[in-house]
Amino acid sequence: MSSSDVRNVCALPISSGTIEDAIIWHHDPKGLYQVKSGYQEEKMFQQTQLSASPSTSFQVPDQVWKMLWGLPVPPKLKHFWWRCCHNSLATKQNLFRRKSSREDVCPICLAESESIKHLICGCAWTKAVWFGSDLSLTFKDEVTSISRWMCNLYSSFSHTKERMYFFSKLLWVGWHIWKSRNALVFHRLPVDPQSTIYQATRDNLEFLSVGPCHSFGGSLTHPLAEVSKEVWTAPSSGCFKANCDVAMGKGSTTASIAVLFRN
Ligand SMILES: [Zn+2]
Numbered sequence: 001m002s003s004s005d006v007r008n009v010c011a012l013p014i015s016s017g018t019i020e021d022a023i024i025w026h027h028d029p030k031g032l033y034q035v036k037s038g039y040q041e042e043k044m045f046q047q048t049q050l051s052a053s054p055s056t057s058f059q060v061p062d063q064v065w066k067m068l069w070g071l072p073v074p075p076k077l078k079h080f081w082w083r084c085c086h087n088s089l090a091t092k093q094n095l096f097r098r099k100s101s102r103e104d105v106c107p108i109c110l111a112e113s114e115s116i117k118h119l120i121c122g123c124a125w126t127k128a129v130w131f132g133s134d135l136s137l138t139f140k141d142e143v144t145s146i147s148r149w150m151c152n153l154y155s156s157f158s159h160t161k162e163r164m165y166f167f168s169k170l171l172w173v174g175w176h177i178w179k180s181r182n183a184l185v186f187h188r189l190p191v192d193p194q195s196t197i198y199q200a201t202r203d204n205l206e207f208l209s210v211g212p213c214h215s216f217g218g219s220l221t222h223p224l225a226e227v228s229k230e231v232w233t234a235p236s237s238g239c240f241k242a243n244c245d246v247a248m249g250k251g252s253t254t255a256s257i258a259v260l261f262r263n
Contacts, residue, residue, distance in 0.1 A: 004156050026158050060085050060147045064154050068171075071164060073207065077171045080178060085147045089116050089178075107185050119181060120146055126177050128193040131245065132260050133173050133200065134232035135166065138245050169204055176200040194262075201232070235263065 005026075025033035027041055040063050068078055083089045092114035096104035106114040109123050120126060121143050130137035143149045153170070157163035173196075180196045183189040235241040244259040 005158055008158060029160060058145055058147045058151075060151060064151055067154065067164065068167065071168045071171060073168050073171050073204075077175045080175055081150075081171055084116050084120060084174070085150065087116055089119075091116055091119055093118075108181065108191055117143055117146055120174055120177060121149065125191050125193055128260075129173060129177055129196050131258065132193055132243070132262075133169070133197045135169055135173065136243055136245065138258075168208075169200075172200040172204040173197070176203070239263070 024031040025037065028034060028037050040061075068081065071078070080089075087094065092101055092107065093104040094116075095101035096113075104113045106112050106118055106123055108125055112118050112122065115122070121130065121139055127139060130139075153166070154163065157166065176196045176199045179199075180189075180191045184191050240261045240263050242259050242261050244257065246255060246257045
């Protein structure tokens with residue numbers, strides 16, 4: 001049982017009624033175990049174990065792609081992330097390898113080679129974007145590849161709707177990181193984490209508000225409509241809202257704290 005499962009189980013209130021205990025397969029929406037579902041989970045587990053070895057070429061499991069293709073976001077976002085996972089984005093590092101660029105250094109921090117991993121979640125400003133977004137993502141452990149990072153995030157959710165809601169936001173944020181980076185490279189517009197967060201949130205909400213989504217069989221109500229209300233809201237005028245995170249190293253007496261204030 002994963003640590004997130006343990007937390008979720010411990011958070012469940014104990015029933016005061018006389019309902020009989022039942023065994024539930026939480027990877028299925030109806031809670032029923034099926035061999036197909038069990039096989040997919042086992043396959044996913046094995047690939048996650050393999051990913052612990054940095055030399056292994058990690059492939060995103062089919063069930064993760066299936067979830068991503070079914071998200072209510074524009075196809076261009078899905079293709080963008082597919083290219084991220086297959087290292088086919090025109091970053092400085094990839095252009096340099098193909099002798100289409102004289103240098104591979106990140107055009108924003110000028111400190112490291114601009115790989116896709118660095119672009120998406122390694123550069124200081126992108127980390128600020130992820131943390132400042134309402135996903136509040138931090139990077140305590142080093143990300144070895146975008147594919148593994150996506151799969152680890154996928155595995156951290158046991159509820160399908162929550163997972164889809166999370167990833168639909170994540171795809172928008174990543175897309176706008178890429179757009180902001182391109183605006184700097186091609187139009188010399190400085191990157192601004194707050195502006196990137198705003199654009200990603202705005203576009204996500206606009207897309208969700210346009211009506212039924214064909215990806216879900218054209219249902220009349222959007223499947224994420226209930227949870228899409230749980231968005232970050234700005235504080236009232238004259239006030240600040242603080243999002244914070246604390247990290248402590250194992251066996252260390254030191255700690256780090258990061259706080260982001262927004263009006
Ligand atoms: Zn950088």
